[in-house]
Amino acid sequence: MRRPSKAFSVAILLASSVTAQAAPFDISGAWFRSLPGKLPAGGYFTVQNNTGRDVTITGASSDACGMLMIHQSSNKGGMTSMMMMEEVKVPAGGKIAFAPGGYHLMCERPKMKIGGKVPVTLHLAGGNSATVAFEVRGAAGK
Numbered sequence: 001m002r003r004p005s006k007a008f009s010v011a012i013l014l015a016s017s018v019t020a021q022a023a024p025f026d027i028s029g030a031w032f033r034s035l036p037g038k039l040p041a042g043g044y045f046t047v048q049n050n051t052g053r054d055v056t057i058t059g060a061s062s063d064a065c066g067m068l069m070i071h072q073s074s075n076k077g078g079m080t081s082m083m084m085m086e087e088v089k090v091p092a093g094g095k096i097a098f099a100p101g102g103y104h105l106m107c108e109r110p111k112m113k114i115g116g117k118v119p120v121t122l123h124l125a126g127g128n129s130a131t132v133a134f135e136v137r138g139a140a141g142k
């Protein structure tokens, strides 16, 4: 069983490097919620890991943000708070949603326009990275 699974993950890597960046996993539905004034913009996406190995997101960067961090919202006893995450592990074969109320990117001092797109680079453990275009939506998420 060892050999076929290795061949499979190599095929996936090659396929993804042809279609876009050499992303070892698939990122979809990426968008920022742009809010008025100087409020930070939340970034959301879904990541599916098809590599056959755990992949760890260790950070994110974008020219569209003065600072870009990974946060996790949590709700304990009716109190909503945000925690800074050093890393987020996407297990082999697994899927993680960055979505309102959970994991999200926090873009401080955003420079973006509703209706536009901005690139975000996700940094992965081991020195890989994946750059994805994020749609910029308004406060209602549209």
Ligand SMILES: [Cu+2]
Residues within 6 Å of the ligand: 071, 072, 082, 104, 105, 106
């Ligand atoms: Cu946050």
